[in-house]
Amino acid sequence: MHAPTRLEAHGHVRLDPFYWLRERDNPAVRKYLRAENAHLDAVLAHTKPLKERLFEEIKGRIKQTDMSVPYRRGPSLYYTRTEDGREYPIYCRRASP
Structure with a gap:
């Protein structure tokens, strides 16, 4: 895990443990995001039929x-x-x- 980044603004200090994810060209960031997306896809897989049904219903209401x-x-x-x-x-x- 990465060390939190210390951010200070308007006299307030906060620690951001996810600041390192701003480095879009960092291979570690890309790997982490791919893993997070794969996890999300697995967790939400059971909602796919509902998602498709809702999409078709909404589309059917639009001229x-x-x-x-x-x-x-x-x-x-x-x-x-x-x-x-x-x-x-x-x-x-x-x-x-």
């Missing part, structure tokens, strides 16, 4: 093909629209009448 109300900015109208089967909105601009 897949939709358009926002256009707003005027200068000589143009801006709006977003979504299309069935696409994950991200389409940002649109058209000339204002």
Whole structure:
């Protein structure tokens, strides 16, 4: 285990035992995080069917093909629209009448 890092701010001192995890390029950090993620995956494995069911339920409540109300900015109208089967909105601009 790593020694805690002493942090001082605004007259208060605290010890952070996980400060070493900020070293993103450190192989020990990457190894530790891989192990933590593997542990989490194992602990939550039984929730996967529920997670998928909730995702599908929420997705079913969202209009897949939709358009926002256009707003005027200068000589143009801006709006977003979504299309069935696409994950991200389409940002649109058209000339204002």
